[in-house]
């Protein structure tokens with residue numbers, strides 16, 4: 001089956017031409033797909049036989065809401081989507097003053113192995129297609145009735161481990177004939193796959209790059225993030241400096257505060273030294289307690305923030321949203337997987 005929804009407008013147009021159709025049909029189909037139709041039948045301005053041909057040859061299987069949780073505290077909505085092959089992924093809609101932001105997944109599971117993260121516990125199942133990433137944005141908007149203005153690629157998965165599909169997704173969601181969400185309204189978060197960061201730098205996209213730093217020294221970082229053994233923190237900082245030189249875009253560094261592991265003043269001082277020459281922003285994240293992980297939340301967040309600020313570094317503490325609905329990475333998917341497992345065990 002042809003994955004028409006993962007194709008750009010010129011590609012859809014070319015494909016329609018191959019069917020002997022005029023060029024304008026490409027745009028019609030593209031527009032319908034990006035409006036979130038659930039079947040080719042709904043494309044009412046296409047001839048009936050063409051709709052029939054599309055139905056027989058092309059894939060159109062939007063995700064289904066498997067679970068939906070809405071926070072009573074702040075209106076955050078968490079979706080567990082069931083994909084056409086039965087796999088599940090999560091997206092979260094957060095309501096900020098600057099607009100509604102949807103956090104999407106880029107893979108089913110993750111193979112990066114960060115020791116504190118729920119998404120990686122069962123490894124990676126598969127990559128998501130560009131259409132499956134687009135659908136998370138599109139159907140979050142359609143289901144919630146809330147217009148989405150910002151996207152963060154910070155859900156399940158490592159976007160730079162699925163970079164070709166992610167780049168295609170960015171092109172799709174950016175399209176004026178589609179959702180038309182500007183690159184400056186998109187953030188991409190990586191655990192530090194250096195070749196991917198360098199590839200992104202060469203493209204000079206206007207998106208915001210977030211780097212999950214979590215430790216500025218190699219010994220600590222290798223302990224909590226296996227990726228550091230492949231791309232050491234020194235290499236990572238070098239790539240970040242080059243990224244800034246090339247794009248002029250400020251990088252945001254994510255830093256989950258873990259008790260007794262990465263929250264010392266010396267580590268704050270080291271961050272400051274490593275960021276010299278670049279206007280970095282450090283986002284301190286209160287660690288989410290993941291049941292399976294031995295790590296505990298730090299009690300030194302304010303002191304650490306102060307120490308960074310004393311070096312002239314901008315440091316913010318992430319406001320936690322959706323505390324009542326398992327709204328952080330991978331937790332809802334794990335819960336659903338465990339429940340399914342229990343269901344099977346008891347049969």
Ligand code: SAH
Nearest residue numbers: 117154157158189190191212254256287288
């Ligand atoms: N793979 C990408 C994007 C997904 S994770 C990345 O690593 O950046 C989004 C952010 O949540 C990352 O910064 C990740 O390290 C962080 N995170 C994962 N588990 C966490 C936890 N238990 N508490 C706080 N932050 C966590």
